[in-house]
Amino acid sequence: METGNIHLTNKGASKNKISCSHLSKSFFGLNGTITEVLNNINLTVAENEFLVILGPGQCGKTTFLNIMAGLETPTSGEILLEGEPVVGPSPKRGMIFQRIALFPWKTVMENVAMGPKLQGVGKKEREEKAAYYIKLVGLEGFEKAYPHQLSGGMKQRVGIARAYTNDPEVLLMDEPFGHLDAQTRYQMEDEVLRIWEQAKRTVVFVTNNIEEAVYLGDRIILFSRCPATVKAEYSLNLPRPRQYTDPRFLELRQEIAAQTDLAL
Numbered sequence: 001m002e003t004g005n006i007h008l009t010n011k012g013a014s015k016n017k018i019s020c021s022h023l024s025k026s027f028f029g030l031n032g033t034i035t036e037v038l039n040n041i042n043l044t045v046a047e048n049e050f051l052v053i054l055g056p057g058q059c060g061k062t063t064f065l066n067i068m069a070g071l072e073t074p075t076s077g078e079i080l081l082e083g084e085p086v087v088g089p090s091p092k093r094g095m096i097f098q099r100i101a102l103f104p105w106k107t108v109m110e111n112v113a114m115g116p117k118l119q120g121v122g123k124k125e126r127e128e129k130a131a132y133y134i135k136l137v138g139l140e141g142f143e144k145a146y147p148h149q150l151s152g153g154m155k156q157r158v159g160i161a162r163a164y165t166n167d168p169e170v171l172l173m174d175e176p177f178g179h180l181d182a183q184t185r186y187q188m189e190d191e192v193l194r195i196w197e198q199a200k201r202t203v204v205f206v207t208n209n210i211e212e213a214v215y216l217g218d219r220i221i222l223f224s225r226c227p228a229t230v231k232a233e234y235s236l237n238l239p240r241p242r243q244y245t246d247p248r249f250l251e252l253r254q255e256i257a258a259q260t261d262l263a264l
């Protein structure tokens with residue numbers, strides 16, 4: 001596997017939370033055509049690691065994340081969560097989608113508490129839990145607001161709080177800030193790191209933005225264009241908080257850019 005050697009670090013014998021082995025995915029068209037999207041993906045994710053999957057648009061990143069979430073099945077290979085095969089959706093794997101998926105007729109509190117409610121948790125307990133994560137994402141005071149009363153960044157915070165309230169072991173984030181304006185995107189990157197530091201989870205974050213990948217990740221897995229393969233892996237030794245103008249940041253950004261395939 002090709003790597004960014006000047007940025008590799010030895011993380012030691014961290015416990016693997018997720019193992020992906022020989023994962024491939026093809027879609028079969030009605031006219032008999034076969035489109036291969038993922039080709040023999042092999043990778044691991046350490047417990048509490050912030051792993052970024054980076055690659056050009058339409059390369060199969062979302063398909064990979066959907067398989068990890070149990071929303072799609074692979075054509076071959078498997079993904080294990082702590083040694084158990086990923087089969088179907090599970091509260092152990094929380095998903096934050098590209099598009100904000102809140103219930104417009106429900107308040108912030110009701111949206112965030114929905115998962116525990118569906119699991120049969122009592123109202124007092126689930127609202128106490130939801131209130132904790134609403135405060136953690138910086139939305140205290142907006143519990144009774146409806147989605148149409150919130151900005152894009154605030155809606156995404158609700159989505160993050162809702163995912164955390166389900167107590168997932170793994171948080172899967174599919175380009176969650178791609179639709180936001182640049183200033184809000186930078187703010188949300190800082191927010192997701194702050195939340196991750198306070199409420200540790202294993203995070204797999206998908207993006208096609210190199211700067212975002214370098215800013216957020218403990219490690220970056222670079223996908224090729226479709227059908228995606230693992231083209232390179234970068235372990236980052238940049239201290240946090242990171243600066244976009246840090247010479248080491250710019251050097252790594254340039255190195256990854258030189259290895260990234262252009263979207264077709």
